[in-house]
Amino acid sequence: MKTMQTPTNFTIGQVAQIKTISTYTLRYYDDQGLLPKVFRDKNGNRIFTNEELKWLDMIKCLKNTGMSLEKIKTFVDDTYQGSRTLQARILLLNTQAKKIKDNIEEQQTYLNKINQKIKTLKN
């Protein structure tokens, strides 16, 4: 079903507040092509929409799981290329999912090691 959207136009400062990202970083992401759909008002100011907010969540997800901004950009670009790149995008996400799984295992191993070390320090 379709649902009504809440008003969906934001300035860079509003987005900075909502997503707790600095305006510097938002402009940097835009400059790097991570937000290719940001339009401008008649004064040249950026207009962010819900689409950008969703992208920022996705960027955060990929970035915080170790993907470089450069690689994230290829994902963004592919997305705007449409269905032609569907397999590439699925592959990229599957690869990232695998990487996260491996990382979780690695972190678990390190956690065990540190807990072991704490034990020995307590003797």
Added chain:
Amino acid sequence: MKTMQTPTNFTIGQVAQIKTISTYTLRYYDDQGLLPKVFRDKNGNRIFTNEELKWLDMIKCLKNTGMSLEKIKTFVDDTYQGSRTLQARILLLNTQAKKIKDNIEEQQTYLNKINQKIKTLKN
């Protein structure tokens, strides 16, 4: 029980091979004070022992779980200060353990999000 030690003197190149860390990085770590017990032979060349190999494992563990080299250095320094710093070291490790646990949870959340996204892409 006490066990015999295998011979325990290594050059920087040998350590680089054993631990697959570049000699550049090893010297950098030494310069930064992360390996305070590295002695020198009569020619001024570094002599690494099993103690350093163990430290390199510990450094890797802390570093790969997100600790800065600067903070790792305080842990190393504290260790060589002896029992006076025991509580500080235990605290540092407990804090790191907590951080790792939180991170694992976060990564799990991101993994779910990505798997969800893969699903929607496949429709």
Added chain:
DNA sequence: ATTTGACTTCGAGTTAACTGTAAGCTATAT
């Protein structure tokens, strides 16, 4: 005796991802 290889120091260069500064524009408030 000289070449080779592995080591040394010092200092400069690299990279990613910001982070900040300066100069300027525009809409709103006083």
Added chain:
DNA sequence: ATATAGCTTACAGTTAACTCGAAGTCAAAT
């Protein structure tokens, strides 16, 4: 009318953690 706030661009600076180059020392091999 002017001050303020929030935006703009261009570009320079910062940070952590390396990474490398140059010039030099020393021991072992040819």
